[in-house]
Amino acid sequence: MRKRFEKRLDAELQFHLDAAIEAYIAEGLPPAEARRRALVDFGAIELAKDEVRDLRPLHWLEVIGRDLRYAVRQLRKNPTFTMTVLATLSLCIGANTAIYTIVDALFFKPLPYPDPSRLVLLSTVFSKGGAFDVDTSQDGFQWELVRDHASLVDSAVYSGAAGVNLVAAGRVEYVIDQRVSANYFHVLGIEPLIGREFTRQEDVPNGPRLAILSYGLWQRVFHGDSTIVGRTIDLRGTPYTVTGIMPPGFRSLPAGVGDIGTDAPPDVWTPLHPTHSGEGSGDNYGVVGRLKPGVTAAQAKGQLNSILHDYFARKHHRGMAAEEEAIPLQNGLTYDLRSGVHLMWGAALLVLVIGCVNIAGLMLARSATRSREIGTRMALGAGRVRVISELFAEALLLAMLGGTLGLAVGYGALEGLIRLNPNEFNMFGPVHLGLRVIAIMVTISIATSILFGLFPAFEATTVDLRSALAEAGRGSTGSRRQWKRQLLVFAEVTLGVVLVVAAGLLVRTFSILVNASPGFDPNHVITATASLQDARYATAAAGARLFRESLERVRQIPGVESAAVALTPPYARALNEGVQIVGTDKSGPTNFTYATPGLFETLRMHLLQGRLFTEADNADGARVAVVNESFVKRYLRDEPNPLGSSIRIENKIWRIIGVVNDVEVKMGWGGRGPIDRFAGVFVPVDQFPDGIFAMANVWFSPVWIVRTHGDVPSLPESMRHALQAVDPRLPFSSFQSIAAFRGASLKQQRYRATLFSAFAGLAILLCALGVYGLIAQSVAQRTREFGIRLALGATSQDLIRNAVLPGITLSLAGIACGLVLSAFAARLLKSVVWGIAPTDITTFVTAATLLIIVAALASLIPGLRLVKLDPAQTLRGE
């Protein structure tokens, strides 16, 4: 099409010229003169053609193509610039792609249920003064009131998930069970693929034992046999009737109710049988609701509060006002993650800003070095629009390349990030890089490049042609533009300091927690859990017998030094029980655990007073308890001797026989740190009350703790045999070193420290590039000046000092400013910093030192080039 257009245009103009020549010949001029005259009359043919071409349809596409080709040439001519911009863009876009994908998946992407905006989580908001706290856990009384009277919300209860034993097809399996009430799947809007969910009549205390299978379990264990619906399966040691199969891809609500149980996706659902006694007497339920058609959250809230008015009035809330809210389900489920993820998002955006500043600096530098080229072209008649459009094409090209690379980097970073904290990030299903995020990132990339690419372009095209041509190459005009670059580098260093300080605080937090003395000897300790959420272990006596017999066999395994069982291992919380010191008015919460004899010895905890459990502390003996140091500090400080004091838990009296040292526990409630010491009570498993024994085993899976002499690779296999010999239908679920528990309890601190370190590293790199670029450019521009000075007798040391000092001074100013800014920013980190103050001096000083070193190196490297400066050559250069 373009060829045809050109041919026709040529033909038309040729006709014009021929006609004109013929006319001159007819006037009597010789042909050569006639031709010359005709051409002169016409004027610049090519210019006319160009003007005509501009009018051609789709001409703009061609212009873009031409500009892009020109841009490619320009970028290839200057690989250092190109690579630096691309690296900056791709790293910044990459980091933001990964983080934003997670932010999007957790907070913005609609939940995977029909009409998710109508789903709510019923929550109690406690407030006192201006402070408030949202509690998404509810108790049985609340639930019964809501179920029976809240007509504006269709609601259901769910609880935490835990491991249970499934015996099927001659195999025992440890599967994840989530207990849910009738109507749960209906409220979420996902019906079973086959069969039905539990009915209200079935979901009552002591109701029938029913099960709904996940699609995955159905395929894996029952090979997709649909006749399983209506038949019974062996779950928790008794028969359960299967009523339905959920469709593939169904995602249950994350079962983090009250921070107990597992956050792994459930394999099977069983009826919750909600009540207001036992489990239901505490805040152990999550209540999910769907607003009825036409009902607003405000209307639902009004009704809920009138229903719950008397309940709140009766319940003691430590002087806080309580109000029921129907908060959007997504907000409710992600409530606890919000501050942490926002912090991470903020850091990513900060990196992006630093990256933008860096790119702006690079572009500015480039327009300075190119002002001569641009000046020449403008002098030769290139229009301003033309030059800007070329610079624009260049910026666009960089944006596209950088954006694409950034998405690739982001894809990889996302994988790594999810691996750091999979269950939390994959809360609503596996997180993938989506089109929405890609579109946003491409937009950011283009906006960044164009904004920061074009403002230097305008700058460059407003240059005074004469001065640009005369001086740009010799380079002492830089100063006008130089101060802008200096400002950018200053800003970059300032923001960089903030990120480095933040990373430092989080790394120190993590290292303090990791290096904290755990209160026991974690080396050579292996743990294994098994689910006692089993009809055959409804009593403490049955459990105690299992523990005793299996431990006898485990202790026989070669290489095993000692072994014991406890409700939960160190680092994990146990039952939150109210305790009262007999004979005083002291009462409060405690971490309540059962243990077999040998637990403290196996963990090598220290006995501080009294004695430890023996086999004689059994069901027939007097009730005894071992407490820890924190317990003594909190409740028995005024007692002359803790031994002999008695405590009341679950309406039973226990006499304290020993005091042990504290071990680190992740409490997850009560506003404690990530891991900390907390008042704890241990009692012998034989003496544990039957009622809470069964309940505790629903929430937690007891753990076998084994200490070995060195490595015993065959230990898991031997332990499986030992347990099978006692109970062939009871499997161990997982074998973990005790370090893995610590890892799990510190995973948030670990990922935050890792992520912020990566961001800080990026920020340092960008700052270094910024300072380096600034000095390198000034050295390059002032080469001639330096050459003259050298020729006039200056030493190269003088020159280097002269060239390098601005970079260092500038960085020092940036660092000082950054430290002040950090002191404010650190307040935002208050909730995630542990063990040090958010304004920790060591961290601030280290961050500043690190950046000073980086700035000095980044200034010196280009500065040292002056050593090799040959004055004669430099002066001949231009």
Added chain:
Amino acid sequence: MTRHELEQPEAELLQGTLDLLILKVLALEPLHGYGIMQRLKQITHDALQIRQGSLYPALYRLEKRGFLKATWKNIAGRDAKFYALTKAGERKLESERAGWERLSAAVRLVLETAK
């Protein structure tokens, strides 16, 4: 361009009036580019200085806007592109002419009263 050709002062073409002249010339009969040029010279007795190169962008622009339509005709063995006024072109000529007359009347008024 040689000096002696400038004996008679030529009037510079006012910006935007080239379109009007082209439309007017083509209103008489369809012509090719060279023909338009010749006709303009002939009518104005060479009084107007028109850069021939600027004729073609103007023609293409008018064609693109739909005021002219072009056809190729064979003249003495050579292909020539003939331009003719469209209906829209006729209307355009009218409005351009009215505009020009208002302008020149206003300019004349100023020149005559401000003496």
